[in-house]
Amino acid sequence: MAIPPVRICASTGTGSQVIHRCSGRPPRGHKWRHCPWWRDSSGAVVVRRYYDPATEQFVSVDPLVDETGTPYAFTDGDPVNGSDPSGLYTPCWDALDPLSAGFGQCWSSGYARAGNATLIGVGAVVIGGNAFLGFCRGLAASVNPINLVAPPAGPSPGPKPTPNFEQPTNPPQYPPPVSDLPPGYTIRPGNPTEQYPNGYWRMYNERDQAVDPSTLKPPANVTKAQFEARTHVPLPPR
Amino acid sequence: MHGLPPDTDLQFIVGAELTQVCIGQNEVILNLFERVSFTLECSVSFAFDLGGPSILDKPKDIGIAALRLLGEQVRSVEILSEGTLKLAWGTRAFTEFYDSSQQYESYTITHGEEHIVV
Numbered sequence: 001m002a003i004p005p006v007r008i009c010a011s012t013g014t015g016s017q018v019i020h021r022c023s024g025r026p027p028r029g030h031k032w033r034h035c036p037w038w039r040d041s042s043g044a045v046v047v048r049r050y051y052d053p054a055t056e057q058f059v060s061v062d063p064l065v066d067e068t069g070t071p072y073a074f075t076d077g078d079p080v081n082g083s084d085p086s087g088l089y090t091p092c093w094d095a096l097d098p099l100s101a102g103f104g105q106c107w108s109s110g111y112a113r114a115g116n117a118t119l120i121g122v123g124a125v126v127i128g129g130n131a132f133l134g135f136c137r138g139l140a141a142s143v144n145p146i147n148l149v150a151p152p153a154g155p156s157p158g159p160k161p162t163p164n165f166e167q168p169t170n171p172p173q174y175p176p177p178v179s180d181l182p183p184g185y186t187i188r189p190g191n192p193t194e195q196y197p198n199g200y201w202r203m204y205n206e207r208d209q210a211v212d213p214s215t216l217k218p219p220a221n222v223t224k225a226q227f228e229a230r231t232h233v234p235l236p237p238r
Numbered sequence: 239m240h241g242l243p244p245d246t247d248l249q250f251i252v253g254a255e256l257t258q259v260c261i262g263q264n265e266v267i268l269n270l271f272e273r274v275s276f277t278l279e280c281s282v283s284f285a286f287d288l289g290g291p292s293i294l295d296k297p298k299d300i301g302i303a304a305l306r307l308l309g310e311q312v313r314s315v316e317i318l319s320e321g322t323l324k325l326a327w328g329t330r331a332f333t334e335f336y337d338s339s340q341q342y343e344s345y346t347i348t349h350g351e352e353h354i355v356v
Contacts, residue, residue: 165341188353193239195341208277208348209262220263224279227264228342 165195166229170214172236175201182206182216190232198235239339241321242356248315250274250349251325255311261301268304270312273350276335280344280356283334291334307331321356323347 175187184206192199203211209218210231219230254270268276283291284303294300310327318324321337321344337344337356347354 188355190343190355191240193341202343207260208267208275209265210279218262218264222264224264228339231264232342 164225166225168196168200168232168234169230170212170233172198172234174235175203175233176213185211185216189235196232196234198237200232200234202231202233239337239342239344240356241337242317242323242354244317246317246354248317248323248347248354251312251315251347253311256304256307256309256327259301259304259308262297264297266297266301266304268307275348277346277348278335279339279342281336281338283336285332287330291332293336295338304333307333323356 175189178187181187181203182205186204188202188204190196190200190202203213203216205211205216205218210227211217212219212230213233214230219227222230251270251274254272254274256268257271258267258269260267260269264279266278266282268278270276278297278300281293281295282300282303283293284306285291286306292303294303307327310331313326313328315326316324318334323335323345325333325335327333335345335356343355345356347356
């Protein structure tokens with residue numbers, strides 16, 4: 001597959017800003033807001049880093065050179081099957097319908113390889129038909145308009161590890177009878193776990209917040225592990 | 239911790255509208271119309287429009303992000319691997335609730351009097 005010419009989008013800022021500043025049209029039948037990539041009048045695609053089609057390499061150094069070890073290589077040397085929307089990495093992709101499911105797929109699995117928040121505000125490169133998805137994923141990865149946290153680096157997305165377990169603060173006991181609970185309070189039992197071999201119970205207030213049964217209040221100003229330790233009451237051995 | 243069997247019927251969530259976001263120090267509760275709520279004590283990822291995803295762990299951050307979903311209806315629900323619940327909201331947002339706690343409940347889906355603890 002021939003690599004189309006590319007041009008530089010010099011815009012900065014969030015992805016939406018890039019879209020507004022870079023002229024062009026989305027693919028036929030596609031909406032800007034879902035997967036906005038564009039070509040210029042010559043059919044070239046927008047790229048964040050300078051790219052030389054003749055050598056199939058970027059001509060500016062990969063900001064992630066320490067990680068990739070390839071300061072100029074494009075998609076690990078596989079520009080036909082690969083994509084580097086941010087100019088920083090090579091996301092993996094698979095076939096799907098980008099109009100009906102693309103954004104969700106981009107979002108759920110495409111970003112982790114893209115690195116971190118330094119990707120905010122970039123253009124993208126697309127190559128051939130398959131690049132549609134690649135860019136979609138890449139753009140979803142590369143922008144973060146709410147700027148709450150940086151996506152984690154690594155091979156797959158996911159939550160942070162669970163905090164260390166803390167021993168329950170309430171001794172093993174059976175839950176109080178419902179008639180003794182404050183109005184609106186409820187008790188929910190839990191099945192045995194590794195840490196609670198006899199099972200456990202939690203008490204919830206009228207707002208459905210877990211409370212410390214010893215205070216009848218949600219624990220305040222505590223760590224998550226402390227919160228869990230105070231709101232999970234082990235059942236005694238049977 | 240408990241996971242979410244992939245064959246769990248969660249179609250009652252589809253069409254529900256987020257009407258209230260309750261932010262506590264230890265959890266976030268999303269109340270939807272009608273009689274559906276999510277109690278989140280887990281990591282949650284958000285993707286809005288062109289942005290995201292952002293994986294959030296602190297209830298305050300999760301709640302603030304969830305404010306953007308107020309008034310949105312759940313367009314689709316999908317159970318991913320390892321207890322992850324993916325929701326599509328309206329036409330422009332997605333969330334994923336992770337079963338991120340190894341020792342405790344990660345999130346609870348409430349439908350009327352029924353509680354699905356994940």
